[in-house]
Amino acid sequence: MTLLRLLGVSVALILSLAAAAEELDKETVREANTLISRSLDSSVGYDIINSLTTEVGPRLAGSEAEARARDWAVAKFKTLGFKNVRIEPFSVDYWERHVESAEIVSPFPQKLHITTLGGSVATKPGGVTGQIVRFASLKALIDAPMAGLAGKIVFVDEYMTRTQDGSGYGVAVRKRSGAANEAGKRGAIAALIRSVGTDQHRFPHTGQMNYVKQIPKVPIAALSAPDADQLQRALLLGEVEVKLSLEVESLGPRQSGNVIGEIPGETDEIVIIGGHLDSWDLGTGAVDDGAGIGITLGAAKMILDLKRKPQRTIRVVMFGSEEVGLVGAKAYAEAYKTELDKHVIGAESDFGGGKIWRFDTRFGKDKLHFAAAIQAVLGPLGIALGDNSASGGPDMGPMRALGMPVATLKQNGWDYFDLHHTANDTFDKIKPEDIAQNVAAYAAFAWMAANLDGHFRASPE
Amino acid sequence: MTLLRLLGVSVALILSLAAAAEELDKETVREANTLISRSLDSSVGYDIINSLTTEVGPRLAGSEAEARARDWAVAKFKTLGFKNVRIEPFSVDYWERHVESAEIVSPFPQKLHITTLGGSVATKPGGVTGQIVRFASLKALIDAPMAGLAGKIVFVDEYMTRTQDGSGYGVAVRKRSGAANEAGKRGAIAALIRSVGTDQHRFPHTGQMNYVKQIPKVPIAALSAPDADQLQRALLLGEVEVKLSLEVESLGPRQSGNVIGEIPGETDEIVIIGGHLDSWDLGTGAVDDGAGIGITLGAAKMILDLKRKPQRTIRVVMFGSEEVGLVGAKAYAEAYKTELDKHVIGAESDFGGGKIWRFDTRFGKDKLHFAAAIQAVLGPLGIALGDNSASGGPDMGPMRALGMPVATLKQNGWDYFDLHHTANDTFDKIKPEDIAQNVAAYAAFAWMAANLDGHFRASPE
Numbered sequence: 001m002t003l004l005r006l007l008g009v010s011v012a013l014i015l016s017l018a019a020a021a022e023e024l025d026k027e028t029v030r031e032a033n034t035l036i037s038r039s040l041d042s043s044v045g046y047d048i049i050n051s052l053t054t055e056v057g058p059r060l061a062g063s064e065a066e067a068r069a070r071d072w073a074v075a076k077f078k079t080l081g082f083k084n085v086r087i088e089p090f091s092v093d094y095w096e097r098h099v100e101s102a103e104i105v106s107p108f109p110q111k112l113h114i115t116t117l118g119g120s121v122a123t124k125p126g127g128v129t130g131q132i133v134r135f136a137s138l139k140a141l142i143d144a145p146m147a148g149l150a151g152k153i154v155f156v157d158e159y160m161t162r163t164q165d166g167s168g169y170g171v172a173v174r175k176r177s178g179a180a181n182e183a184g185k186r187g188a189i190a191a192l193i194r195s196v197g198t199d200q201h202r203f204p205h206t207g208q209m210n211y212v213k214q215i216p217k218v219p220i221a222a223l224s225a226p227d228a229d230q231l232q233r234a235l236l237l238g239e240v241e242v243k244l245s246l247e248v249e250s251l252g253p254r255q256s257g258n259v260i261g262e263i264p265g266e267t268d269e270i271v272i273i274g275g276h277l278d279s280w281d282l283g284t285g286a287v288d289d290g291a292g293i294g295i296t297l298g299a300a301k302m303i304l305d306l307k308r309k310p311q312r313t314i315r316v317v318m319f320g321s322e323e324v325g326l327v328g329a330k331a332y333a334e335a336y337k338t339e340l341d342k343h344v345i346g347a348e349s350d351f352g353g354g355k356i357w358r359f360d361t362r363f364g365k366d367k368l369h370f371a372a373a374i375q376a377v378l379g380p381l382g383i384a385l386g387d388n389s390a391s392g393g394p395d396m397g398p399m400r401a402l403g404m405p406v407a408t409l410k411q412n413g414w415d416y417f418d419l420h421h422t423a424n425d426t427f428d429k430i431k432p433e434d435i436a437q438n439v440a441a442y443a444a445f446a447w448m449a450a451n452l453d454g455h456f457r458a459s460p461e
Numbered sequence: 462m463t464l465l466r467l468l469g470v471s472v473a474l475i476l477s478l479a480a481a482a483e484e485l486d487k488e489t490v491r492e493a494n495t496l497i498s499r500s501l502d503s504s505v506g507y508d509i510i511n512s513l514t515t516e517v518g519p520r521l522a523g524s525e526a527e528a529r530a531r532d533w534a535v536a537k538f539k540t541l542g543f544k545n546v547r548i549e550p551f552s553v554d555y556w557e558r559h560v561e562s563a564e565i566v567s568p569f570p571q572k573l574h575i576t577t578l579g580g581s582v583a584t585k586p587g588g589v590t591g592q593i594v595r596f597a598s599l600k601a602l603i604d605a606p607m608a609g610l611a612g613k614i615v616f617v618d619e620y621m622t623r624t625q626d627g628s629g630y631g632v633a634v635r636k637r638s639g640a641a642n643e644a645g646k647r648g649a650i651a652a653l654i655r656s657v658g659t660d661q662h663r664f665p666h667t668g669q670m671n672y673v674k675q676i677p678k679v680p681i682a683a684l685s686a687p688d689a690d691q692l693q694r695a696l697l698l699g700e701v702e703v704k705l706s707l708e709v710e711s712l713g714p715r716q717s718g719n720v721i722g723e724i725p726g727e728t729d730e731i732v733i734i735g736g737h738l739d740s741w742d743l744g745t746g747a748v749d750d751g752a753g754i755g756i757t758l759g760a761a762k763m764i765l766d767l768k769r770k771p772q773r774t775i776r777v778v779m780f781g782s783e784e785v786g787l788v789g790a791k792a793y794a795e796a797y798k799t800e801l802d803k804h805v806i807g808a809e810s811d812f813g814g815g816k817i818w819r820f821d822t823r824f825g826k827d828k829l830h831f832a833a834a835i836q837a838v839l840g841p842l843g844i845a846l847g848d849n850s851a852s853g854g855p856d857m858g859p860m861r862a863l864g865m866p867v868a869t870l871k872q873n874g875w876d877y878f879d880l881h882h883t884a885n886d887t888f889d890k891i892k893p894e895d896i897a898q899n900v901a902a903y904a905a906f907a908w909m910a911a912n913l914d915g916h917f918r919a920s921p922e
Contacts, residue, residue, distance in 0.1 A: 054694045057571030065570070109526070110518030110745070113884065201662055202744075202885045226887040230745070233515045233888075283663075284571070284691070423574065424663045426687040427694075 348393025364458025506759030809854025825919025
């Protein structure tokens with residue numbers, strides 16, 4: 001870090017002043033570089049993640065713990081000096097986990113480590129017992145005949161590919177809902193999946209699933225990778241019978257909310273950054289998404305400490321109930337739909353705590369010079385210029401769909417799905433030096449986006 | 462492996478023939494090298510570990526599952542072609558785990574991942590709740606005044622050092638019994654320890670503890686490392702109250718047993734190798750001690766396949782009830798105490814599945830040339846000559862105490878305490894190439910020990 005500051009950032013200053021001269025005024029670039037330098041020396045992001053994961057812990061959408069997280073967020077925003085701090089409430093369908101267990105009943109009695117997927121129905125009291133029918137992939141189950149699975153437990157044993165950019169997730173996650181719905185169509189009594197994850201530890205990965213209407217609802221749980229292996233090995237030796245007991249409950253609407261704090265600007269335009277406040281119930285939500293909260297709130301705090309008013313308002317949004325279907329993001333987009341043209345750009349951090357390696361955008365095609373100008377400043381942090389098909393993060397989705405430009409400060413997600421949605425997602429997995437790099441990048445990005453003379457939307461033709 | 466065979470073993474043959482010429486006849490050395498070469502190409506050890514951990518799974522001392530493991534062992538011995546296959550039963554005090562949970566009640570309500578230590582008493586029904594008092598080490602608790610802990614929960618937050626030779630364990634493990642007994646003396650209502658382990662995953666490590674007579678029995682559980690961290694962080698912010706519910710039961714004497722199979726020799730002398738058949742209840746006992754079973758039974762099978770009768774009988778012993786206090790080892794020593802002079806040497810594999818890097822002995826001082834002669838053959842496997850203070854493995858302890866010479870084929874235990882006594886001790890953690898190296902070393906060692914012209918005990922003076 002010291003080397004980067006001594007060499008990189010001073011070189012960066014010169015290089016980026018040259019590269020960005022046309023797009024960004026010298027003072028803004030100088031301030032962005034100050035933010036980078038100070039952020040790399042600061043533990044502000046790391047400390048916020050510590051505080052959230054320790055003082056709140058797990059915070060499931062709609063739970064009493066998520067309400068405590070909102071109180072924590074309001075207090076934290078205020079303590080740090082943000083303005084217009086507020087909770088914007090909305091309603092979410094609440095589901096919770098009670099007791100869950102699975103075991104091989106025959107031929108080799110032993111426990112299996114599983115976790116119910118969010119939104120699943122419960123098994124009948126006392127559990128269900130059935131013969132396992134394994135499918136190597138969701139596709140194999142979809143292609144299977146409609147007959148032959150009545151009374152059985154479907155096991156979709158599909159693997160997930162480890163990638164830097166997390167692209168393995170989009171494929172693997174389909175089985176979460178798919179396995180239950182395909183099993184339901186065929187009269188199966190339950191479904192099991194190999195966890196959507198890349199680790200080889202005995203942690204099952206939870207995550208939201210959704211039933212298709214008019215298909216019988218089948219309870220579904222994920223096996224940890226070692227337990228999926230064990231079931232696979234047992235099946236090589238003959239028929240296997242498993243007992244599954246999932247005590248979970250859907251309890252109807254509960255209050256959730258987005259928590260917002262601002263650095264007011266000179267104009268009514270808004271740069272929006274943030275993460276999501278809720279987490280799954282198993283871990284303490286450090287990488288998902290304590291990291292995003294710490295990174296973006298920490299970055300905004302670095303900007304606050306500059307003590308210079310940005311041109312545009314910098315709004316930090318901690319979205320509620322992301323995990324169960326972007327409920328907070330949809331509520332935000334609905335609430336602000338008439339003001340969306342004032343949202344000049346949005347970027348969410350929701351991919352863990354790994355270093356940022358690429359700056360992707362979704363700008364008007366005639367505005368890509370702004371992407372290059374911003375990236376020129378971020379480059380010394382090890383961040384390359386990416387493409388123009390950024391998502392901006394899950395919670396920016398509803399606003400992106402309505403035309404808001406977005407950026408993705410793309411993190412290295414190589415290890416992210418080792419921890420994602422498991423009990424093992426805890427604060428000790430957070431690396432302070434990686435968080436500091438993220439804070440530096442978000443602070444510089446948000447500062448430049450707030451002060452840049454121009455817009456990211458395509459110019460009217 | 463191929464490189465080792467192409468270069469190493471052929472060089473080894475020449476070198477070891479030279480080095481060992483005086484101690485070992487050429488034919489024995491040639492056969493030992495054949496065993497090494499064939500073992501490196503074989504998956505016999507790996508396959509045995511697979512079979513035991515899949516077809517039996519967890520096998521707690523005295524449980525129905527341990528009985529199934531004995532049946533598995535008898536069948537495996539017979540299938541592989543061993544002679545004099547038998548179970549030698551003994552009795553063990555049976556303890557079992559039912560349901561266990563812990564949570565921070567205030568100020569930050571959240572679950573903690575814990576596991577009860579073996580032999581602990583249960584908490585009262587419904588659990589106990591108390592304020593946490595942290596001690597940075599067992600020593601700090603021992604040095605604490607007798608007053609001030611009544612009604613509290615003691616938390617011994619001592620760390621374990623990661624080492625290649627496992628030497629960090631001997632120090633760290635003292636808190637398992639120590640924390641409960643010191644807490645009991647002081648009127649505490651329960652004790653928690655940071656797990657005796659080296660990982661940073663959310664797995665608590667179980668293990669046996671023993672109460673000192675006449676001290677009140679206090680229930681005790683281990684926290685996973687991330688949970689110990691969390692408690693430590695919460696305590697930095699003020700008083701912390703924890704609720705602990707440990708439903709466990711001591712159910713009195715149950716049957717256990719050692720399982721034995723042999724390669725009969727020309728004489729009535731015995732070379733004894735083995736591992737322990739029981740495991741803790743949380744994992745499937747792959748590294749502890751499925752590995753030792755696979756390595757030593759696999760090595761003996763390689764010798765069987767030589768189809769040459771050894772001079773001495775090679776006896777493979779799968780000890781029962783090791784984890785709860787070397788109960789099988791003590792039963793064996795008692796049963797064979799009048800024949801112990803016929804046991805020329807013993808070696809147990811009970812330190813996981815890592816590669817062997819050192820050959821330690823406990824021979825008569827005038828017999829160390831035999832250690833050098835055997836090591837000369839093992840050297841190309843990456844095995845150095847060690848010292849003469851070997852333990853021979855836990856289950857050789859009672860016989861070692863009665864004067865039996867032992868050897869330790871010392872494994873690299875760098876990662877062993879990441880998995881030891883956790884739910885994460887599963888078959889996927891076993892590396893086939895490491896097991897093959899272990900099988901090669903044990904096969905060569907046992908073959909040389911069985912055919913060597915001489916004894917390892919000190920000569921009468």
